[in-house]
Amino acid sequence: MVSGLVAAGALTAAGPAAADATARSQGGATATMGSLKTYGTAVVHGAEGDQEVSAGLFEMAVDGGGTLQTYCVDLHNPTQKDAQYHETQWSGTSLAANKNAGRVLWILQHSYPQVNDLAALAKKAGVTGGLTEQDAAAGTQVAIWRYSDGADVDAVDPQAEGLADYLQKAARTVSEPAASLALDTSAVSGHPGERLGPVIVRTQESAVTVIPPLDAATTGVRVVDAAGKPVTTAADGSRLFFDVPEGAPDGTAELTLQASTTVPVGRAFTADSRSQTQILAGSSESTVSATATATWAARGPVPALSAAKDCTHHGLDVTAANRGDEDFAFSLMGTEYAVAAGQSRTVTIPLQEDQAYDFTIAAQRFTGVLDCRTRSAETETADLTTQTLADPSPATVGGTTTDTNLAETGGTSATPLIAGTAIALVVIGGAVLVLLGRRENAAGE
Template identity: 70%
Template sequence: MISSISALFARGRGPVRLAAAAVASGVVAVGLLATAGTAAAAEVTQSQGGATATIGGLKTYGAAVVHAEGGDQEVSAGLFEMSVEGGGTLQTYCVDLYNPTQRDAKYHETPWSGTLLAANRNAGRIRWILQNSYPQVNDLASLADKAGIGAGLTEQDAAAGTQVAIWRYSDGAAVDAVDPQAERLADYLQKAARVVAEPTASLTLDAPAVSGRPGELLGPVTVHTDATSATVTPPVDAATSGVRIVGKDGKPLTAVSEGSQLFFDVPADTAAGSAELTVQASTTVPVGRAFTSDSRSQTQILAGSSESTVSATASATWALKGAIPALSAAKNCAKSGVDIAAANRGDEAFTFELMGVQHTVPAGGSGTVTIPLQEDQAYDFSIVGPRGDQNRFTGVLDCRTQADEIAGLTTQTLSEPSPATVGGVSTADDTDLAATGGSSATPLIAGTAIGLVVIGGAALLLVGRKENGSQR
């Protein structure tokens, strides 16, 4: 019963009190208070399956010029490379020009709805550029011919021109490539781009959390993947607990494909508990998939993929009686918050508290609560289950480009040495070029201002006013 939980949330969200304290650096961290408990917390990430990778830096790139009120700045523009957990390599472009890349940041494949692309009406044009330029089109002579460019388009020019065209759509940036060939490619791609639909995930599970009574088949968990096949790993204690992963016919499943349905088969005499399965496959991740990091490292978009390992997990909770909740979370950039999906397959209502507000899911009901957050806000909160178990949700809300937040402000660099303005003196190792975040050793142009809230070292607490006892 979605209306029950959503209506309660609508009337129950009280005013929010902000309390801030800043450290000497002036950087502010954001925390979220929520119900605490004594049981160990099971951390719930907002990754919805797919590839997980570590960024390694810029690999193929040229130079570009960003025109801003504070003056023109040179930046490096081109392809990043990521190493996939379990094997594989990804090539990506940046869609978050004014935000730095953190060294060795871990990234997760993310639907556009959970990224700054959610509100970008040109996101589909960015995907067209990716499909019709380098490295997807690696015949540089053919690419140059389409763009009306003479001979001599290099990989560096192709990467720089492609990145510049993307920035014009992702960040609305006034940016030009330094090399004339790269600039002509950027102009061609920008003008030729058409809207293309968001690509499907390489691997995701629907639903990521299920619940019910032992003796029943708990599910279904539906597999969505572009891989030919995927393997299923049962719960780690399956041999002792007796919990099996089966299809709807009750037969054990170890291999699945697109559309397969999985169920947790829990023996009838099993004590209340929970279990988790993992589905893993090897595939090429679709071009245009977004990648985000909870370290607030700049958002990336996929330009190319080798055969790579992708995975997704789903959990099940069971009990003989009482409330039996299943909880999952996903970032919702359209609503500037985190969606907490709750289903209750028990015979009693499940009531939980977030930010001092109670929410109730009736027996047999389900619904979604959107927890509103500020941009760049780190969050860490828990929902306590009926048997004292905790589901912990952590992450950072990153739904807008820095350009949206600092429009009209003077641009500054985030680190030393400062990038030289165009026409300035270059050093032998090109350390005057601001990079789009390839490593902490290369500075990045970034918009900032006194009072801008970013993740850092003090505390900003959001404390909701508690409901009175008459509201349920």
């Protein structure tokens, strides 16, 4: 049963069975947001006036080692320093519905820092006087914002503005890059005595390390190939299975794949909290990983559960594959669902923009924040004076001294409405839990 689903970052109280559950890994790189490292200044033009913002490259530290350089593709949302970011598909971001997403990738591939010969870049762009790193970063970010957010924005420095204009005009559509490391599914299930899977590996590396379940020596669960041979490495297209011994007690196991690689330029990164979406501009050799979980039971329903953000339908897709011999029933936001034995079902949970979710189904916990919009339409007439969440924070145009950085903040005149909606959703979430509790008590009576 679902333990809860609420908004605004409120944490639901999961049941005892879910206490040790964790959020599902999407695979790829995980990193911590640092700050703007190389940047200039830009001006965003709006109905309420002009706003100066910092524009340039962010730097993130990769978990396990490595550094990422990113640009923002989410101008009007905040950037939270030290926020945890995860590599993800464009479908889980505002790029999903953006017909110009491929042009953003072209800009990344043909500008700084991928092109670090600034003299050559200036010549190609027709920029006289040359480019500094700050000019190159600011001009690139401005060009990206024009496509990612549809923003009316100019670089303050003439050289940076010249580069932005060139990149905007020259950009062509390029296909989304593949993940640095991913699995075709994050969850499998079945019965003891079976090979549970397959879990298919997707990677650009010739070989990745397979880390078996931590308690493999105790449970006897092995990670094997289709022929039943134990594996310690895998390659692109490898089919991995959990080999669960006959008679093993009901349980779960987890395998992890890990590699050191450069993350492909153009991969999107989203945060666990409300922090603006980033797109990769450059990567050092970095640690990437992907995780899959197996669940088995001798009888009854045996669900394999996974979830993915779906910005096309503005919600969260929850998939339940039942490999047991009885129906798997669960409740989600007050609605009852059933998945027949041997069948799979995907349920899309509609969510509000910026809504935090935290819920548990059958001891599997899913958490995150939906961030599918750039807010350009919402903020054209909004007051963009907001609380600064990270440094640096230049003053607004016109001589005011507010510590505002649009690229690193995100409150607007819509903030009270968002907060009110969040509170309402929390109340609704609580009501759902009460209703479920009454149903369970009635069933027990």
